[in-house]
Amino acid sequence: MRAVAMGLLGLTISAGGAFAADDEEDAPAKPAVPNIYLDLRTTYATIPAGTLGLGFGNTSLSAALDALAARRGTMLPTGLPAARSIAVDLPLTVDVSDSVSLYGGVSGSATDLGGGWSAFDITSWNIGVQADLYQQNGGNIPTITLQSTLTQSVPNEPGMTTSFNNILEFDYALDEDETRGWLAGLQYTHTDIASQFASIKPNTILYAGGYYQWPSNWKFTGRLGVQSFGGAQIAGRTLAEPFTQPILRFDLDRMDDNDNRLFGLTAQIAWVPKPSYQVTLRTPLYAVRN
Helix, strand or coil, X not given: CHXXXXXXXXHHHHHHHHHHHHHHXXXXXXXXXXXEEECCEEEEEEECCCCCCCCCCCHHHHHHHHXXXXXXXXXXXXXXXXEXXXXXXXXXXXXXXCCEEEEEEEEXXXXXXXXXXXXXXXXXXXXXXXXXXXXXXXXXXXXXXXXXXXXXXXXXXXXXXXXXXXXXXXXXXCCCCCCEEEEEEEEEEEEEECCCCEEECCEEEEEEEEEEECCCCEEEEEEXXXXXXXXEEECXXXXXXXXXXXXXXXXXXXXXXXXXXEEEEEEEEEECCCEEEEEEEECCEXXXXX
């Protein structure tokens, strides 16, 4: 009996080891190197007179225009003119895991204040992190994501700006594959100017929306919110009036089977308080794509 028991125990251990090996073979292998890419974004924006480049997540454009306003404010006796701007963001992005991404890079822009386009030049740098604080994974609590970005205008001289942009978003998926769902969030932007004569008040956006991804991996996302800006002053004179107005944003993205973005197009209308239009083309350049 002892021999039989020992034999059964040996067979059980061998079978368990075989099943464990099969499970390891069936489990998807984790990539040895994370996604690494330049998240190239090209933005064209129109900005009405008397305001700044405000809206969803465009801190590089805003930093460039804020710094320009601070430097030239005393030379603009009638206030900020209407402007057009082209900005290019080049953050090097590393997806450390499925839930954490780190990024940092430079941005350049050219601006037309009514007298022709300025030369295109590097106007800011930025670093940031995006992390899922909680993942829904089929449960009833939505995924909670925090994105924080520090942006500083260049060159480093009086009138330069430093912006802190934080976005807290809640994503409630309606299916297991997370191809459709609802969104709600808050964006808060605080800007400091290296000048004792100028100040820019915080900008806050509260929004809600939703998304849908087709089997072809095209994904549409819409957000509708309310933007509240505290205004901007220089040398005791108002550069931009405070306001509370609606804002609307649409995103169309082409994803791959692993939810990596291949192409993106964003359209935004922000009333500041007159309509400001912005279009962003997103074309990531992958060094490593899993």
